[in-house]
Amino acid sequence: MNRDEFIKAANQAMPDLHAKADTANPDAIVVNSADLHGLCLWMRDDPAAQLTYFEFVTAQDWPDRDEIVLVYSLYSHPLGHRLMVKTALPRRDPQIETVSDIWEGANWSEREVYDLFGVTFSRHPDLRRIMMFDGWEGYPLRKDYTHPNLIHRPE
Template sequence: MSWELVRRLRERFPQVEPFPHQEAAAPPGGEGAPSGGEGTPPPARPQGPPPARPEGGPPPARPEGPRADQEPPAAAPGRPAPTRLPPKPRAEEKRPVFLTPGAWVPVQDLLEVCRVLRDDPAFRMDYLSWVTGVDWPQRGELEVVYHLFSFTHGHELLLKVRVPREAPRVPSVTSVWDGANWHEREAYDLLGIVFEGHPDLRRIMLTEDWAGHPLRKDYVYEDPPWLVEVARLRQQEIEGFGLGERA
């Protein structure tokens, strides 16, 4: 799969932001190439069998040095005292590297971008695989994610749209791909994302009286009233049969 799709999309829409990816971070000489560049042979491996040890004997012990949390051993007479090992530095946080080509799209440009991706012969994204969402409470936003595929060219593309968490509204893409209908309803049901222009935006998995959206990371589950009533009736039936009573 090639990031050439994203480059072409940016030629039409400079405002889209490509995902960080391997091709952009690869060193000179090719994607993931070693420092020697293209044509550099890999380091030679030692040839021949490993050195033999006496038959039936234990494997040779590996020397162990002092750990960072240990006091160094006492120095032998006539030798300098060993120094404590410095603690290992903490690894720096890295941004995710995306394998599937994709880009963030401004919400106001979503419909126009989608129509171009569907109709332009260079893209021909004729199939919407799925729509979902990701909750980022620390950022105060939700991401709406679209996975597109072209049966004509056999390539795929991801789009992401950022919307404010308190008022997540995004244009429905059902006018571009009919298959978005139920996917958008699911994202509305579980994350509370409102898809403006959707022909039938209502819950698809949970009951209409369900409070909240379970895929939000601050969601706290509470039994709906009808479920509490069912549990109460079942408990009465159990008590009537004398089940659960200790002898």
């Protein structure tokens, strides 16, 4: 399936979903964060989707839009197609339901996003920092992150 067929099939299966094509990424669709878990279950189990291979989840920080955008990347080995799913969260206290119960591989990937962007994944079995050590303050990959040892290069 290509992206347009995905959007059509997903919106048909879940009438409240209202998935849209993403403008920046030709592989990505955009959904509301509340619908993400249900969509992921459908994507893994639907015979026409079969997105069984979880590649990664990562985030983009956009302070001017006051958004943290999560990006999930999935691939289907049996059908040979890929899909990315994007969903926007507010920068203050971003929260979303985990998908580590759907793909085990999301467990560490979500921990990384929690560690570096400060996104809380509810119902995650083991939400701890993974790259930085416990007790680290702040979320390093956010654009407004500062640290006393971080020196900005002169332009």
